[in-house]
Amino acid sequence: MAAQRFRVLPGFGLTMGFTLFYLSAIVIIPIAALFLKSFQLSWADFWRVVTTDRAMAAYKLTFGASLIAALINAIFGTILAWVLVRYTFPGKKFIDALVDFPFALPTAVAGLTLSNLFAGNGWLGQFLVPLGIKGAFTPLGVIIALTFVGMPFAVRTLQPVLENLDRGVEEVAATLGAGRLRTFVKIIAPTLLPTIITGFALSFARAVGEYGSIVFISGNKPFQTEIAPYLIVFRLEEYDYLGATAIAAVLLVISFVILAVINYLESWAGRYQR
Amino acid sequence: MSIELKSVSKQFGEVAAVNNVTFSVNEGELLALLGPSGGGKTTVLRMIAGLEVPTEGDIYIRGQRVNDIKVQKRNIGFVFQNYALFQNMNVFKNIAFGLKIKKWKSADIKARVRELLELLGLEGLDKRYPHQLSGGQRQRVAIARALAPKPSVLLLDEPFGAVDAKIRQELREWLVRLHHDLNVTTLFVTHDQEEAMEVSNRIVIFSRGNLEQIGTPRDVYEQPANEFVARFIGVMNVLELEVFKNVGRAGELQFPAPGYADGERIRIGFRPFSVQISSDLNQFPYQAVVRQTYFLGVMLRLELELESGLLLRSRMSKEEYANLALYDGKKVSLQIRNYRILSREHEPLGPELTAPEKSSLFVGEGI
Numbered sequence: 001m002a003a004q005r006f007r008v009l010p011g012f013g014l015t016m017g018f019t020l021f022y023l024s025a026i027v028i029i030p031i032a033a034l035f036l037k038s039f040q041l042s043w044a045d046f047w048r049v050v051t052t053d054r055a056m057a058a059y060k061l062t063f064g065a066s067l068i069a070a071l072i073n074a075i076f077g078t079i080l081a082w083v084l085v086r087y088t089f090p091g092k093k094f095i096d097a098l099v100d101f102p103f104a105l106p107t108a109v110a111g112l113t114l115s116n117l118f119a120g121n122g123w124l125g126q127f128l129v130p131l132g133i134k135g136a137f138t139p140l141g142v143i144i145a146l147t148f149v150g151m152p153f154a155v156r157t158l159q160p161v162l163e164n165l166d167r168g169v170e171e172v173a174a175t176l177g178a179g180r181l182r183t184f185v186k187i188i189a190p191t192l193l194p195t196i197i198t199g200f201a202l203s204f205a206r207a208v209g210e211y212g213s214i215v216f217i218s219g220n221k222p223f224q225t226e227i228a229p230y231l232i233v234f235r236l237e238e239y240d241y242l243g244a245t246a247i248a249a250v251l252l253v254i255s256f257v258i259l260a261v262i263n264y265l266e267s268w269a270g271r272y273q274r
Numbered sequence: 275m276s277i278e279l280k281s282v283s284k285q286f287g288e289v290a291a292v293n294n295v296t297f298s299v300n301e302g303e304l305l306a307l308l309g310p311s312g313g314g315k316t317t318v319l320r321m322i323a324g325l326e327v328p329t330e331g332d333i334y335i336r337g338q339r340v341n342d343i344k345v346q347k348r349n350i351g352f353v354f355q356n357y358a359l360f361q362n363m364n365v366f367k368n369i370a371f372g373l374k375i376k377k378w379k380s381a382d383i384k385a386r387v388r389e390l391l392e393l394l395g396l397e398g399l400d401k402r403y404p405h406q407l408s409g410g411q412r413q414r415v416a417i418a419r420a421l422a423p424k425p426s427v428l429l430l431d432e433p434f435g436a437v438d439a440k441i442r443q444e445l446r447e448w449l450v451r452l453h454h455d456l457n458v459t460t461l462f463v464t465h466d467q468e469e470a471m472e473v474s475n476r477i478v479i480f481s482r483g484n485l486e487q488i489g490t491p492r493d494v495y496e497q498p499a500n501e502f503v504a505r506f507i508g509v510m511n512v513l514e515l516e517v518f519k520n521v522g523r524a525g526e527l528q529f530p531a532p533g534y535a536d537g538e539r540i541r542i543g544f545r546p547f548s549v550q551i552s553s554d555l556n557q558f559p560y561q562a563v564v565r566q567t568y569f570l571g572v573m574l575r576l577e578l579e580l581e582s583g584l585l586l587r588s589r590m591s592k593e594e595y596a597n598l599a600l601y602d603g604k605k606v607s608l609q610i611r612n613y614r615i616l617s618r619e620h621e622p623l624g625p626e627l628t629a630p631e632k633s634s635l636f637v638g639e640g641i
Contacts, residue, residue: 168358
């Protein structure tokens with residue numbers, strides 16, 4: 001036996017016990033129940049329910065739009081975080097507070113606002129629709145809404161890391177003759193990449209789970225603008241509980257796999273860091 | 275002349291970080307920029323590098339005015355206190371970074387990096403990432419990276435600040451050797467006067483943005499230009515005297531102070547080794563008690579309390595201490611061999627004076 005280490009604050013047993021209990025009650029048991037419920041279907045039935053053309057279209061839209069939205073957030077969120085950390089300008093505090101807005105706003109309100117804005121007679125829609133850019137009741141609308149709700153995740157994840165970035169590294173690169181672009185591409189970007197990926201993952205996870213804002217802006221047309229979470233609700237409204245849980249289980253598995261891949265990417269990007 | 279600063283000033287908003295500084299550095303010199311923190315020494319280093327733009331004045335590197343030359347084009351090597359290594363690159367890529375920018379051929383880069391790894395004792399570490407290195411190794415990588423493109427001058431900001439005392443001593447010696455081998459003009463910033471004295475050929479002393487003195491370690495120690503330097507370099511006893519009939523007094527201590535008016539207050543200073551001690555109470559004019567002894571290795575520092583309560587610091591070798599059979603609480607007699615009249619800060623100092631032996635006997639007779 002190794003000698004017991006002295007701890008100022010004992011309580012590993014208590015906190016670990018609580019953690020396990022909490023995780024079980026909040027996460028593991030509901031997910032297990034979901035799977036068990038969907039296993040009441042035979043494999044053939046399950047496969048049939050989850051691979052209908054309508055379901056396939058819904059997965060494609062949900063994950064496709066979420067990936068695109070997360071990507072947009074990763075890029076513009078990085079720029080936004082950069083501006084907020086590196087520069088001082090009038091109204092900076094206000095813009096900084098504005099970033100949290102999508103966190104706080106009920107998503108249904110966001111959806112309503114966005115669909116009004118981008119509809120053919122809306123503020124932006126009246127100019128964009130004649131140009132062929134239809135922001136409401138189209139997959140594009142879904143992407144817009146998902147970008148909106150995911151944006152703060154990308155910004156808030158990156159901000160503290162950017163603040164701690166050592167300016168000396170940039171200065172030393174300059175003394176060695178490196179211009180701004182090279183310094184950014186070779187030194188700053190690789191250092192930030194793991195965090196950008198984390199922000200991407202959070203934004204993506206948020207987008208996959210998003211429901212409230214999409215219902216309004218997408219129009220929920222089957223095969224076109226119907227997202228998987230909406231399909232689940234639709235099945236529930238038909239009292240097809242098994243069908244709903246089966247699709248939910250598929251969503252869960254795909255999300256899990258994608259998040260695992262992102263996690264791997266993250267550790268790969270951060271391989272040279274502690 | 276490798277580097278020249280002519281009337282260089284730097285303002286940060288209202289604050290003058292550097293105030294009308296002029297000095298020059300010889301080719302191949304190892305120069306210390308010394309001063310308390312906030313003295314402006316790091317700002318001077320950064321202005322030479324081009325990381326700060328002087329508000330006024332001109333900077334020359336090898337005869338060329340560099341005020342308008344960007345940091346990227348100045349061909350200087352800069353080593354930060356925290357090393358600022360590129361965490362996402364291994365040791366080889368860190369060192370090769372500047373060479374790639376200068377578009378060296380890959381075979382030349384390999385040869386140069388290998389040469390530096392060998393020179394700095396980093397063989398076999400080229401594939402390691404910075405987080406896999408010790409503090410000393412990181413610093414050497416930072417120096418190798420700065421040296422790789424063969425800069426005309428090497429600038430080091432507090433190079434020994436971030437390591438512990440033992441390694442610091444090794445690094446000092448190592449820096450002297452490295453400088454000897456490479457003979458590249460090197461400037462380093464430090465707040466540690468001992469470090470500056472030990473390592474450099476010459477020292478530039480700053481305080482509050484002003485250049486106080488530039489000179490060899492011996493110059494600044496033996497001929498301090500003003501009170502600040504005298505007090506900053508080494509240990510000094512400082513006393514305030516009140517002059518009466520050409521004699522300055524502090525407690526029972528008396529010093530000839532010719533040329534000062536009655537009632538004038540002057541400050542004098544003397545080094546600890548100027549305090550001469552005898553265990554014979556009658557040998558020297560003043561009586562004191564040994565209050566505290568500090569062992570500094572070969573040397574000892576003593577705190578002596580005079581009868582009037584004045585405290586003086588003295589310094590002696592272990593042998594002397596043993597010969598005098600001293601211990602804390604022992605009564606001794608002492609005299610002050612020589613001292614310097616300190617004027618106000620930033621004013622030139624007078625020459626060192628020799629205090630006449632048994633001064634108290636003569637003082638009354640009006641010297």
